[in-house]
Amino acid sequence: MNLEKENLSLREAQKIVLLSQRLPGVNGAGSATNATLHAIEHLGYVQIDTISVIERAHHHTLYNRNPRYQASHIKELIADGKVFEYWSHAAAYLPMEEFRFTLPRKHAIATGKQKHWFKQDDSVMQWVLDRIKNEGPLMAKDFDKKGVKPGEWKTAPKKQALENLFMQGDLMIKERVNFHKVYDLTERVLPPAIDTTLPTEKEQGKFLVKKYLQTNGLGKLSEMTYLLKNTKPAVTNALNLMLETGEIKEIQVDKTDYYVLPESLELLNQPLSRKKLKILSPFDNLLIQRKRTKEIFKFDYLLECYVPQHKRKHGYFTLPILWDGKLVARMDSKADRKQKILDIHQLTLEQSLKKTEAFSNALCIELQSFLKFNDCKGIRLHRTVPSSFKEEFESSYPNLIV
Structure with missing residues (x-):
């Protein structure tokens, strides 16, 4: 029997994904x-x-x-x-x-x-x-x-x-010394109470499905098995079984089918902090599958440090920027640790970003925290796209610019 799939808008899907990813982060208890x-x-x-x-x-x-x-x-x-x-x-x-x-x-x-x-x-x-x-x-x-x-x-x-x-x-990695791995026998590193029984294929498949959907909100088979060798049969079987038992549901977003945990749909009733801006790592869990990022957020992202310099469009190490529940810009940055200055070689706004003043305010607030995180005290802003945004930002926040 074919049940009609629930349709979510892109905006609703983005909200579920971000809340599942716990972005932007908040101060918790403890x-x-x-x-x-x-x-x-x-x-x-x-x-x-x-x-x-x-x-x-x-x-x-x-x-x-x-x-x-x-x-x-x-x-x-x-x-x-x-x-x-x-x-x-x-x-x-x-x-x-x-x-x-x-x-x-x-x-x-x-x-x-x-x-x-x-x-x-x-x-x-x-x-x-x-x-x-x-x-x-x-x-x-x-x-x-x-x-x-x-x-x-x-x-x-x-x-x-x-x-x-x-x-x-x-062997396990006991620790790192100056980022160098220190290896020791697994039995000397593992805490004594850790479960070391080998999961069955059924257990492994269900774990991969549930963990992916809890963390990412919604997903496809190809996303759940991304770069995980030999897991497709177990995950496929788990998806079929979990659909039968009602542990997961099928939904549709922008004419694309996804799986979701029923409890994840309840996230639509929770607020998402849209005013808070976050500058993301290229290797952030939200972004690591570039095709998924393009489909759900309509953000076509390529880390260009692996691209020859003359072919780069946005810069060597561009950081996607999350604001208003969307990916709205990218910032090519490098921390000058001797001078304690964050060089923003290029800040590129997406063409869809229209509220530039509100975005600028949110960016200024986050940059102050981001500077501290990178042990920097000021910013050198070299270039923006569009170019008009550079003057707008610098004139509004001269205390950040060196």
């Missing part, structure tokens, strides 16, 4: 560190990235969910066994309470059912594992010379062995 933990537990993962032209992506994503966020929170949560590093669609921080749902990937890699990008050398891997077992936590650089004859072992194989052991679950 300690600031616990607020960060709750953000990671809700999101399910926070992508780690090495680019540091502004504060790194994992800090940036959490700062936008928790206004009291401090970079030290992640280190504290890892030390307390509440957060760990592993792979989501990319390298990420994940909540320890969901550790067992990383086991299917680890098991598949360990048994050869899933290929990792590094070739496995069993003898080298065993040598690395034995050293860590006997010596305690080690970094990649600890393997450069110690215990190896000159010319016997190049740098690449030892890093590959560490990564393979990490991906198949024998």
